[in-house]
Every structure is written in C-alpha cells, then in structure tokens.
Amino acid sequence: MKRCVIIGAGPAGVTAAETLRVFAENLEIIMLTGEPYPPYSPPAMVEYFLSGRPVHFWKGENFTEKLGIDYRSNSSVRKINPATKAVELANGETINYDKLLLAAGARLYSPLKGSDKKGIHNFKSLLAGEKMLDEVRAGRVKTSLIVGAGFIGVEIALLLIELGLQVRMLVRSRVMREMLDPETSAIVKGTLLERGVEIIEGNDADALEFVGSKSVEAVKMRSGIELKADLIIAATGLKPNLELLKDSGVKYDWGILVDNYLCTNISDIYAAGDIAETIDRLSGRRYAHANYPNAVAQGRIAALNMLGHNVEYTGSDSMNSLKHLGIPVMAAGIMEGEEIRIRTNDNLRKIWIRDGKLVGFRLAGDINSAGIFLSLMRRSVDITSLKEELLDTRFGMGFLIDSALDPSRKVIY
Amino acid sequence: MKTVFVQPERCVGCKQCEIACAVEHSQSKNLYQAVFEKPKPRPRVHVGPGVYLNSSFPNKCRHCDPAPCMAVCPTAAISRTSNQEIVLIDGNKCISCAMCALVCPFDVIRYYESTEALQDKVVALKCDHCVERQEKGLEPACVEVCKVDALLFGEINQLTKMASTKLARVVSVAAASASIETAAMPENLEAWRSWGRKISELNDR
C-alpha cells in the first residue's frame, strides 16, 4: 500500500490517520473533509461556543501537518469508484487510492415535511453549528424552537439557554426516550425546566412540517397549531452520510455493512465511526452506534487492518453521558431483564440484570461506581452475590475487594 | 516503572492519605491554609468502605497502560507523561463529559472545581502520582503519610514480588501475572481485621 485515502476528519478518520502514521512512517495519507476547518471533535463544540476556547480542535490546529498528512479541507467527496480505485470530489477532481477508509460520519435525519426549506438549522457539524451561532452572535434571534429531544437536542437547548435565548422544545414522546428510562428521563426534563427551557410534549406536539413561504418560519404540530420562532432547529435524528456511495457497489443498510475487520464488501474499502453499522458487544444487534469511544476504537482497528495486521473488532458499546445539564446523567447497555433501583432526591441509580449479569444501567446525580458497573457489564461477571451491594450508596472498589477475598462470594473483579 | 502499591488488608481507614493528597494539591501546600482556599483542595485518593465493618480500601488511579480513560476523552485532555509512567488530566481542556469516569474500571475519577479550570467549572480530577514530588525525588504524599504501609511506593516488579496476600492480585493491574509470596501481617492489624469480621458476622445473623 502506497496511498491511503480517508474520507472524513472526525474522531474515526483522525484516529485512523494517527494509527497509520505510527505503523507506516512513509505511507502517503490523504484526508478529505467537506468542511473548512482543521479536524474537530463534535462533543467539544458546545464548550467552544460557550467559552470561545478552541477545545474542539482537540489534536491541535496543525496536527495534520505535524503528522505529515495531506489534509484537504473544503474537499467534499461526491462519488467513489471502486473499479478505478478513485474518489471524485465535488469540484470534479479525482484522487486514486490503494486503500480507502469511509469515515464520513452521520448527518441530520429529518422525516418532517418541508425539511428542505431554507433556514432550518442543525448541530450535527461545526459548519452547521457556526451557521446557527452566526445568527445568535449577530443578535438576529431571540426565540428558538428545537424539534426533537434526543441527546443532541438537549445539548442544543442547554447551549441556547446559556446564550440567553428563549428556548422551546417540541417532544413527541419524552425527553431522550431512546437512551433513558421514563424515570431518568423525567429527571433530565425537570432539570431542563429549571434551567428555563420550555417543553411542549405529547402526541399533539408531534412536529409534522416545517412551514414558511421562502424559508422556514414555523413548525406545524399534529394539533394543527403552528409555532413560530426566530431560530428553528431540527434535532430529529441521525443518518449516515451514504450519498457518496451511490452506484459504488459498497453494501449498506442504515449504515455501511462491515465484517469483523471493519472491511466493507469490497476489499480495500473500510468503514469506521458513525457511518458504519457494527455489532453491539452486549446485545449482538447490529446498528450505527453514534459515540466518540466507538468511533475512535473503530478508526484504530480499521487502520490496523488496512495495514494488514488482521485485528478483530470486538464490538461496540452503547453508552453515553450527558454534559452541560448541571447534574451528571449516564446511560449504558440495555434496559431489559430485572430492574433494581435506588433513589434519593435527584440521585438515581438503576441497574438491569439478566441471567445474573449486569446488562445495563442509568445513573443521575451520583455517578460514582459508573466505571465499575460498565466493567462488570462488559466482562459479563456473575453479580448474583453482589446484587444488594450494588444498590448501596457507598458501593465501590472496597466492596469488590472484600467480595473477591470471601470464598462464599467469589466475585473476582 | 514506579508505582503505588496498595495492601488493602492493612488499611485501617484513617483517611490520612486523603488529607495529605488534598494538601499536596492545594495552592499553599499547607493544611491550615488549604482549608480556606478556593477552590477547595480535593483528595484524588478515596478511602471507601468494604463489606465488613472495619475494612476499607484506598482507591486511586492505576495509571493503566493502555488507559481506557485516555482512549475515550473527546478533548485529548488526558495524556501520558513522556516517560510513559503517569496518566494526567489537563483540567483546562476538560469539558466534564464524564466519558472517562464511565470507562474507568477502578472508579477513581471525581468532578470538582480546580485551579486548572475556569472559575466555577467542575472538571475531572484524579491522582497525578504526585508528579511534582516525584520530580524532586520524593514519594507520593499518600504513601509518605500512611502509617501502616497500606500504600507502598517502588518499582512495580519488586513490589508485586513481595506482595503479601492473594488480595493484592485483585487490586493492582500489572500484578495479576506476578508470583505471590506470603509475608506475615503485623499482629495488631490482624487482630483489628478479625474483630471487624466477627462483628460483621454477628450483624448478619
């Protein structure tokens, strides 16, 4: 392999490039991104917009230069052609590759009518975020309306409240329904309300359509009522960036399909990060896991395999942690099986157990021991004899040390 | 490689290590001034209870290699020192996303205000292996202050070799593969331990 082309400069693409460079000093690495910035880390965008500190350029602004990567910003890929081993840029330029990594991430997915209207904002990329913030900084907007209350919707709400806007959220069912159980979800909702976010929820609040003559002016709900706002933001979901794969022969379903080595159905083409569908370590189900740790792990494994090292990907973790809320909220694994919980005020610890194994947890307020829970979960440790202690607010490493020593328990951590 | 080795069977739960750690990481490095400082200095070693009445465990960062926390930090706030021995968190880069706390299998990361961070912002805090003290040839503050040798500092290979009980295997990452020799515990500690167990047993009845 002489030349490796990476499409995408997010955590997956960047980690792949770093890994390639460690193992192949002289490899030509070309990294393409449609955006005009150095590589950035999306989780740090809110902090950047709040404080102005460029924490989102997490590897440093001249990182690609230092690593000897041929970095091409403003280079959106339109098409790939596996037959000629070439990618085609939006400006018509073609670039050949020996190995190709697809790491173009995901974009906003909006099933609402009128989603192509001008002026609908989103927060799925720095480009989109800067556009939104331009409106705020210029003082053109006072009121905002966010459609959707998933992880990103909640982040946007917290950002805009902090920036002094009036914020309304349209929620079809409940806040962060996919990630959180009803009880934890209610804690998040309560905190959002406390912070001044107005939440409009229920079946009637189901957003159906973006309306407006030239550009978007309002959102129409199932009830027929149209809500207006200066700034309208869609946070309705994610969809892998697959447009560039049209007619390429690369197989995909919701995301790109890969084998255990993160290789697509075409040898020499790999995929990593939000664009790919991978197996969940715990449930065995295949889906596009949108989180930073998975993107990084996949970028690394894909790079090693591109170099011919044959390293298997052991699976993705479904986990996340909500920031900027004021109280910590964490979610990992599934919400199936026996549920055990302990709650004092806004401190909630919920754990799901199946066949003697910890398979999921949701924490709010008190997040101590989160890492222990995750470790017990990932390694499928039998926790039958620990069940009571898992709900002890003082639970921690000390409990495990004793349990490991005691022959009647034999929980080896 | 040098490390802090924990002998939990010796820990009496006095929490002197916590105090020494907080003072070491204060601005004044003086207990009486430290208590009035803002932000309040915090310990990065945490003495947690065990299952038995008087068992306890001083828990701190193992400076894992590879370090799970480092792999998931979305701002690259977590890094390794150039000699590879210490994992450090830069509070100035931290955005408190808590991904590191979620993946740390030893549960050693806590969130507090820090002199490294902007005012009123809580950030991830954990043991830095007293990197400043080590540069001066000193051992970590928690080790220095521990009266019962529950915390030892030294070359990891030597320490694991003299590890005294099965227990040690569980609490030290790198020690898992080392051979374990038995060394006697002081009588007074042994007595203290068995007293706690007895009481716990009685309570369970």
Ligand SMILES: Cc1cc2nc3c(=O)[nH]c(=O)nc-3n(C[C@H](O)[C@H](O)[C@H](O)COP(=O)(O)OP(=O)(O)OC[C@H]3O[C@@H](n4cnc5c(N)ncnc54)[C@H](O)[C@@H]3O)c2cc1C
């Ligand atoms: C606001 C926000 C907050 C988040 N917070 C967290 C968090 O706290 N913890 C966490 O674990 N995860 C978080 N995530 C999710 C995390 O950011 C993603 O899972 C991760 O960025 C995925 O990395 P990636 O490299 O696969 O894709 P991305 O980071 O999306 O990068 C995709 C790259 O591909 C480029 N690209 C796209 N299309 C093309 C094209 N046609 N041609 C060329 N280049 C293209 C883009 O410009 C970009 O450089 C957050 C996401 C957002 C949006």
Ligand code: SF4
């Ligand atoms: S914080 Fe936890 S994961 Fe990170 S090096 Fe320390 S013990 Fe290991």
Ligand code: SF4
């Ligand atoms: S909490 Fe701070 S140090 Fe930990 S992963 Fe997030 S940004 Fe990094």
